[in-house]
Amino acid sequence: MPRTPTIFNEARMRAMMDRKGLDLVIVRGVENSRYISEFFHNGGNLGYRPFCVFYFRDPAKKPAFVVPAVDLHLAMTLTWIEDVRAYAMAEFFTDVDTHFYDDFAGAAQAILAERGVKGMKVGTEGDNLTSGFRTLMDGILAGNSVEDISFDMEMVRMVKTPEEIRRLKLATEITVKAHAAFRAAIRPGATDNDLHRAACLTMLQEGATAVNFINVGAGPANSFAAHDPFPRGYTLQHGDFVKVDMGAQVLGYSADFVRSYFIGTASQRQQDIWKWLNEVQLELCAWIRPGVTGGEIFDRGYKHISKYLEKFPREFLGHGIGLGSHEQPRMNAVNRTVVEPDSVLCVEYSYYCDGVRHHTEETFHVHATGNDHWTKDCPRELIVKV
Structure with missing residues (x-):
C-alpha cells in the first residue's frame, strides 16, 4: 500500500x-x-x-x-x-x-x-x-x-519535517542523560574507559537505536584533541581536564554537543575562559532567529568573544544538524545561507589554554518566533567536585 x-x-x-x-x-x-x-x-x-x-x-x-x-x-x-x-x-x-x-x-x-x-x-x-x-x-x-x-x-x-525534529530531539534528550552519567563517573581512579562505558550504556538504556560517536579527551595524552574516537585506558587524577563530545542516534538522526570539566580544581584563567565561552555562546543561541544568515551569526558571535579573547581561533561557530553531522547553515564568515523555521542548529566554541581544549556546544530548534534550547538543562559547571 x-x-x-x-x-x-x-x-x-x-x-x-x-x-x-x-x-x-x-x-x-x-x-x-x-x-x-x-x-x-x-x-x-x-x-x-x-x-x-x-x-x-x-x-x-x-x-x-x-x-x-x-x-x-x-x-x-x-x-x-x-x-x-x-x-x-x-x-x-x-x-x-x-x-x-x-x-x-x-x-x-x-x-x-x-x-x-x-x-x-x-x-x-x-x-x-x-x-x-x-x-x-x-x-x-x-x-x-x-x-x-x-x-x-x-x-x-x-528545514526539517516534524518526524525529523522528533528524532533529533529524542536523540538530544538521550544524550543529555548520557552526559549526566558520564559526569557522574568522573573521579580520580576511574579510567576514560569507565566514562565511555557509562555514556554508551545510558544511551542504549534510554532508547537510542545506536551510539553514533563518543570522543573523550582525558589527561595529558589527549586533552588537546578535538576528536579522539577511542578511550586509551587512562586513569584519571585530581586536577585533570576531561572533555566529551558525543551523540546518541535515533533512527538515523544523531545528537551532537559537548561539555568540558576539571576534576576538583582549575586555575582562575581556566575558569575565566570557560565562563566567557559559555556566556557568549548562550547569548548567541538566544539571539538566533529565522531570517539571519550563517555569516551574521558568526560575525555577532566572533565580535562578542573577542571582547574577552583576542585572535579567537575558530573558523566557524556552528552548523546545522540532521542526517549529516554538519549541515546548512554553516556559521562562518562567508556563509550567506538564511536560517529558516524548523532548522536544528548547533553553536560551539572552543579555546586552547595550557595544553587543554575547552569546548562547549549547544543544540536548539529554530521556529517561527525564536528557538527552543534543547540542551539548556545539561550542566555546564566546569569543576567536578570529588
Whole structure:
C-alpha cells in the first residue's frame, strides 16, 4: 500500500526543482539517497554498490529507486517509492521473484528510457560523486543537460519535517542523560574507559537505536584533541581536564554537543575562559532567529568573544544538524545561507589554554518566533567536585 513520506520534504524538493528548472534529480550520496527514499541502507558508502534515487518534477513520471539485489526486499518494505529495482550484487536471486539487472547502469538506463529522459535538465551531486560514478552517469545522461545540485540538496534538507525534529530531539534528550552519567563517573581512579562505558550504556538504556560517536579527551595524552574516537585506558587524577563530545542516534538522526570539566580544581584563567565561552555562546543561541544568515551569526558571535579573547581561533561557530553531522547553515564568515523555521542548529566554541581544549556546544530548534534550547538543562559547571 503506498505511503506518504515523513522525512523527505517533497514540497521543498519540488520548489527547488521549479526554481532551477530541473526535470529530474538523481542522487546517489548516502545522506541524500537515504533522505529521499527513507531507506536507511548500509553499504552505500562503497563505491561499487550504489543506492540511487531518480526523482522527477513531473508527477506523471513516478520516482524510481535502484538498489543492490541483496537489499531489494528490505528496500521495498521500507521506502515510500513504489518502483524499486535491483541489480545483481552479492546475490543473483533472492526471495523476491523479479528481474535483476546485470549492473547498476542497466537499471538506470531502463528507467531513463521508460520515462523518456532526453533533452532534460538533470540535477546530480556533481563533484561529490566518485569520479568513476560521475563518468558513468555522464555517459548514461548524454543528450541531457546536467547541473550540480549538491548545495541545493543541502538547502532542501536544512528545514526539517516534524518526524525529523522528533528524532533529533529524542536523540538530544538521550544524550543529555548520557552526559549526566558520564559526569557522574568522573573521579580520580576511574579510567576514560569507565566514562565511555557509562555514556554508551545510558544511551542504549534510554532508547537510542545506536551510539553514533563518543570522543573523550582525558589527561595529558589527549586533552588537546578535538576528536579522539577511542578511550586509551587512562586513569584519571585530581586536577585533570576531561572533555566529551558525543551523540546518541535515533533512527538515523544523531545528537551532537559537548561539555568540558576539571576534576576538583582549575586555575582562575581556566575558569575565566570557560565562563566567557559559555556566556557568549548562550547569548548567541538566544539571539538566533529565522531570517539571519550563517555569516551574521558568526560575525555577532566572533565580535562578542573577542571582547574577552583576542585572535579567537575558530573558523566557524556552528552548523546545522540532521542526517549529516554538519549541515546548512554553516556559521562562518562567508556563509550567506538564511536560517529558516524548523532548522536544528548547533553553536560551539572552543579555546586552547595550557595544553587543554575547552569546548562547549549547544543544540536548539529554530521556529517561527525564536528557538527552543534543547540542551539548556545539561550542566555546564566546569569543576567536578570529588
